[in-house]
Amino acid sequence: MILLKLETYFAFAIAVVLISCAQVVSPTGGEKDVTPPKVLSLTPENEQTNFKAAEIKISFDEFVKFVRLKEELIVSPPLKYDLQTKIKGKEITIAIKDTLKENTTYVLNFGNSICDIRENNPLPNFSYVFSTGSEIDTLSVSGRIIQAYNSKVEKGVLVMLYDADEDSLPLKELPTYIARTDENGLYKIGNVKAGKYKTFALKDENKNYLFDRKTENIAFDTSMLVVNDNIEKLNFYLFQENHEKQFVKSQKEQTSNVTLNFNLPFDSIQIRGLDTNIEEVLKVKEIGVNKDSVSLWFNEMDNQRMKLIVHDYKTLNDTITVKVDSANKKLKIEMPATHNFFRKLEFTTNTPIKEIDISNIKILQKDSTAMEFSYGFKHNRNQLYLAFNHQQDSNYNISFLPGAFIDFYGKTNDSLRKKVKFNAEKEFGNLTINIHSSIQDDKLLQLLNHKGDVIKMVNIGVESVLFKHLNPGNYRLRCIVDRNKNGAWDTGNYILRQLPEKTILLEEEINVRANWDKEIKWEIEYKE
Structure with a gap:
């Protein structure tokens, strides 16, 4: 009886031990390995002179691999044939297939391409240097x-x-x-x-x-x-040389008109129909303000396609297909609700305007007093403005009665009433740049927004430049040394031995605040 109890006890004890041994325990681990591979030996040695080997062996203290070898490896002088590389465990073998130049120092710069297997720790900027002559150039x-x-x-x-x-x-x-x-x-x-x-x-x-x-x-x-x-x-x-040829970059079709956008400004442009006499179907042709676009307004057509030949008398001779769907389209007016106080009241129409009847246009102040005004076109006949003695931070009621506008299709506008507001000077900031420079060439000053886009550009003809009515935000300044005095930055050309025009960027960002006048000094000089 006692013997049975002892056997049971020992069996239970052994089971407990086995269960304890089988329990899963989280690894204690240690600090992450951040040590790069270490070179233990090089055959031939680094900076070997009178080099004649066809193969190089590099041994490390741990297993290694290549990461982005093609992007990182640079061989100077370059070889006609790529190096043949092989990794086996902790050793890299490099085979040279080229015939090496005499009395020349070679550098194999592996950049950060040699890494350990486990943590991808790179061996930074590792280079192997040898000379086929008696000395290493330094x-x-x-x-x-x-x-x-x-x-x-x-x-x-x-x-x-x-x-x-x-x-x-x-x-x-x-x-x-x-x-x-x-x-x-x-x-x-x-x-x-x-x-x-x-x-x-x-x-x-x-x-x-x-x-x-x-x-x-x-x-x-x-x-x-x-x-x-x-x-x-x-x-x-x-820089990139200017080898651009003119082409139609995009075309935008809007009911009765088609706008062609070009990649370069043009001196002149000819557009004719391939299967249509364009003179019979074209109402108005308008050139964009920057001479890099053309808007074509066609007669009323119902979902009609036509092929056009676009020619600039130089390199452009392209054929495009356009779709016109202008039948029974209404004349519409688009006017924003808020306008800058330092500009006229600007608005657009979806078709070019032929006639304006000012008796059907009313501008009323808040107290319903009528305002005298004049009108005009900005760049094209669907971009218009009304000029009147408006005040800052003020509201006005604009009324366009039927017959105020008649477009080139003989269509007139529907009645439109719009409440508009002019903002105030206190919402903007001003920036004055006092300029000093020993550079004698003509200079252009560019004001850049936080994205790097050019929003204003002026010739630096005086020592002080004022940029008014800027939206609050951060700005940069860039100066272009305009050697050829053409009012633009010009790139270079290698065959002509022509360097690009130099630019100088003001390092610091400029913060412009609302209702604030900012003034800075800029010494514009060439830097090393």
Whole structure:
């Protein structure tokens, strides 16, 4: 009996132990591994001279992998054939298939492409350097790549040096030395031999180290670079050459009219029908204020398609199809409820206006007193204004009786009554810029909104510029050095050895507040 109890006790104890061992316990873990892989050995050694090996082996203290190798790896000078890379455990093998140049220092810059397996910790900016000659070249060239027009830094741009002075080199030959810009637009070409070099920067779209696409952004210097010592702050200003041809960018069809928008302003434009005599069906043709659009107003048609030939007497000769559905369309008036106090009362119609009968137009003050007014067209005959002695922060009642407007189709407007308000000066701010500059060329001053869009531009002909009636918000200033005095920024051209016009951006944002006059000083000078 006692023996049975002891056996039962021991069986129960063993079961408890087994259950305890089987319980799942959360891992205690430790701090996250943030240590990059460490190089244990290189064969041949780094900075090896009289290099003759066809293969390089790099051993690490942990398992490694490549991350974005094609984007990160840069070989200077570039090789005709890609390096053949292989990873086995903790070792990387690099096979060189090219015939290397004599007495040349090579740099294999892996960037941040070598990472550990577990946590993706990169080995930052790892480079392997060797020379086929008896010494390692040690000079360097560094600087920044900046967009010429908007002054933004540019990542991923190739900066290249050529040891000859032929203009065709960037178009057909690989460079002597090369580097790529980082996220801050910075570059550094290391292990450069003393000498004279042609400089060229390229946003390489097809990754062949050649400037062979018109859409590729480039930068260059018109003079040879003399390298006798380390060179710093050698900045380049990136631009895209202007090879644009004229074309119809978009077309907008609105009942009786079609608006054609072009990618470039034009001097003149011809539009004719391919299957229709356009003179018989066209009512009005209006050119946009910036000479980059055309509005066509057709006779009343019921859902009709026609083909048009658009020609600018230069490069444009395009055929487009348009749809017109203008039958029985009413004349409509669009007028916003709020207007700027420093402008006239502006409104639009959906068709061009031929006649105006002012006896059918009434403008009443709050006390019902009638206001005298004049009228006119802004840019086109469907953009109109009424001018009267309106006051700030005031309301007016506008009445358009039937017959106030007659369009080119003989249609008249329905009765429209609208209450409108003019805002007040206190809702806006003013900005005065006092300018000092030793730059003698003509200069243009651009006011940019927080998105970087140009909202105003003036010639700097005086020492003080005033921008009035600005909406509250943050603004930037940009100066364009207008060398050719054409009132616009001009890009560069490599074959013509023409650099883009320089721009200077005010570093600080300017905050403009409502009902406030802001005044700043700006010393406009070239920067290194």
